[in-house]
Amino acid sequence: MTEHSAWRISLANKIAPAFTTNPKIEACxxxxxxxxxxxxxxxxxxxAFIWSQLPSAEALQAAAQRVGATKWEIEPYGVAQQAWLEQFYMYGMKVEAGHWARETIDNIVIDVVERYDVSKTGLLFEKQAIASHLQRAVVLYGEDLINQWQAQLSPYPEELAIAMVQKQLKFRPFDGQHILTERLEIPMLYENNCAITRWLLNILFGINRIYHPGFKWTRYFVGEMPIKPPDFFARLERVFQSDAATATYELRKLVEETFDLVEHCLPQIDLQQQRETYNRLYLRWELPADR
Incomplete structure (x- = not known):
C-alpha cells in the first residue's frame, strides 16, 4: 500500500464518525x-455510505461541516439517480462521498449475480463497478452487511462472463485499420484503437471473472488477470506509443489472441461469424491497364 493510500484511509477514519453516528447509517x-x-x-x-433511508442534502451538508469540510457540493447520482454524490475538501484534498440506500445496493447485487446485468452508462458498467467496490472495500462501519454482499458476489457467475463477452463481439473488419494506417488517418486510427482496446479489456474482465471496475488503474487490474495475451499491458503501450504500422500490427495480434482465449475459456460462445467479419477484406479498385 502506498503512503498516499494509507494517509487517505486514516483521513477516512476521521470523517466517517460524523456520519456513522446517525442511526440510519448501515455501512461505510x-x-x-x-x-x-x-x-x-x-x-x-x-x-461510500449505505443508509436504511437516504438523508436530505441539508443533513449531509451539516455532517460534512462537523468535520471541517470546505467547498461542499452535492448532486443526484447513480443508477436512476437513486443516490447522492457529495464532494468537499479536507486539507486541500477532494473527498467524494457516494450515498446509497441499502435497498438500492441490494437490488444492484441481485441484478449483477442473478440477472447477469451488463448494462452501461457511457463507458461505465455502473452496477458491476459497485460490485467491484464492494469486493475491494476497506470497511469502516457495518462489516456484517458488507460481508453479506461480498458472499453474494462470490463466485462470479458463469452466465455473467458469457454475457460480458457476447456484448463485446462487435469487431468490424480489421482491414479498415490497415487502410487508415496506409492513409495515415491518425485521428480516426487511434480513435478506433481506443474503442478496440476497451472491447478487449471488457472481454478479459469477463473471461477472468472480474467485475468490471471501469477504466482507471488499468495496469493494476490487468496485473490481476491470470488469463490474458502474453505481455498484454506492455503491448498495449506499444499500440499507443509506436508508429502507426507497428501499432496496427500489434493490436491485430492482441485481438486474435483474445479470440483464441475466448474459445478456450468459454467454448460455448461461437466466434465463427465474428471471426469472418473481423477477417473480411474491403474491395480494392485497381486502375485499368489501358487508362
Whole structure:
C-alpha cells in the first residue's frame, strides 16, 4: 500500500464518525485507489455510505461541516439517480462521498449475480463497478452487511462472463485499420484503437471473472488477470506509443489472441461469424491497364 493510500484511509477514519453516528447509517467503506492501495499525489479520497433511508442534502451538508469540510457540493447520482454524490475538501484534498440506500445496493447485487446485468452508462458498467467496490472495500462501519454482499458476489457467475463477452463481439473488419494506417488517418486510427482496446479489456474482465471496475488503474487490474495475451499491458503501450504500422500490427495480434482465449475459456460462445467479419477484406479498385 502506498503512503498516499494509507494517509487517505486514516483521513477516512476521521470523517466517517460524523456520519456513522446517525442511526440510519448501515455501512461505510473506502473504495477506489485508496482501497486498492495505489493512491498517488493526484488521487481523491472516495467514500461510500449505505443508509436504511437516504438523508436530505441539508443533513449531509451539516455532517460534512462537523468535520471541517470546505467547498461542499452535492448532486443526484447513480443508477436512476437513486443516490447522492457529495464532494468537499479536507486539507486541500477532494473527498467524494457516494450515498446509497441499502435497498438500492441490494437490488444492484441481485441484478449483477442473478440477472447477469451488463448494462452501461457511457463507458461505465455502473452496477458491476459497485460490485467491484464492494469486493475491494476497506470497511469502516457495518462489516456484517458488507460481508453479506461480498458472499453474494462470490463466485462470479458463469452466465455473467458469457454475457460480458457476447456484448463485446462487435469487431468490424480489421482491414479498415490497415487502410487508415496506409492513409495515415491518425485521428480516426487511434480513435478506433481506443474503442478496440476497451472491447478487449471488457472481454478479459469477463473471461477472468472480474467485475468490471471501469477504466482507471488499468495496469493494476490487468496485473490481476491470470488469463490474458502474453505481455498484454506492455503491448498495449506499444499500440499507443509506436508508429502507426507497428501499432496496427500489434493490436491485430492482441485481438486474435483474445479470440483464441475466448474459445478456450468459454467454448460455448461461437466466434465463427465474428471471426469472418473481423477477417473480411474491403474491395480494392485497381486502375485499368489501358487508362
Amino acid at each position: 467503506f473506502v473504495f477506489g485507489s485508496a482501497a486498492l492501495g495505489v493512491s498517488d499525489q493526484y488521487s481523491d479520497l472516495e467514500l
